Amino acid sequence: MGLEKQVSYKSTNTYQTLNSYKHTTKNVWLVFHGLGFLSRYFLRHFEILNPTENYIICPQAPSKFYLGEDFKHVGACWLTKEDTVLETSNVLRYIDEVFAQENIDPNTNLIVLGYSQGVSIATRWLASRKISCKKLILHSGGIPKELTPKDFTHLDSTTQTTYLYGDKDPYITQA
Template sequence: MNSEEKKVSYQTTNSYSTLNQLTDKTKNVWLVFHGIGYLSRYFIRLFENMNKEENYFIAPQAPSKYYKGEDYRRVGSSWLTKENTTAETENVLRYVDAIVENEKILKQTNFIVLGYSQGVSIASRWIASRKIKCNAYIMISGGFPKELHKEDFDFLTHTTKITHIVGAEDPYFEIEKVEAEKERVKQILPQIQFKTHPGGHELNLESIKAIL
């Protein structure tokens, strides 16, 4: 058997979702990354109760889609797997770059990056590789990429508000592992604050509002 794996580059198109309008009254622009199993148009609805005049949300769409369940009716998506991760990561990051360029975000607004669950890995890598000086970075119920180090975030100032939120009843996070992860991430992002909410593996809007 003479099998060989090759690579080819090509142009592709992907969607993304927005919520509210970007105007001169907008105070906060949010770039929000969903977790595994979501589609961006459903994930972005979780932010509908935020002030519509002050907040504009942009939700990128993970490129890999699949059917959820055996009835083949509901569709979910995933950002990355362990297969060909390096190349796939760069593809995703270039896609995020294209979104930000297309949106022409107003410079006078606060720029907030939020990653939920698997979205934390994409948001963290994008901030680190593109040296994104956001006003705030919120991580929710997600693991921080193992390959990132303190020097990857040296460009951030002490004024960048960084928060990790996890549900007290989150079944995916054992307390011992959470404490160990806290210590590791604290070494990388010294200004990070750790918060909890009373729920499980979910995005809790009240805990997000309390940060701002």
């Protein structure tokens, strides 16, 4: 059996934004897509929001793969069960850089949304970085087992939290 080793290197990734961040912006959305999405396609779901008041930032999951057997469409994945701790660290550092690059005014309403696999990234980032937000929207995804309510005590009591899931969703445990 071979010996697994580790190397550190610098990596570059993309992310998408929608609308312009300017003085009329009231809400900044940080949105995390689900398994099999690309950020540019996930962003389309936010086009209905008022563009003068809403600025949307959509990070791109780093691991891309072909969807289906025809190798025509590409999707992406945030994490797998393989090297989860290491990969989580890498992904969270990437999110930190995206957030720093955008240089968001702390007085702007931050809305964090995770969809499907993006729920695990959104909650891990908020919990580990002690980020406060005005709204937290978790849609059709599970909160990682390692997180507890104590990990979110930094959130203001006025933070609106919404957890959406289907009652027949095979991937969701009892909320």
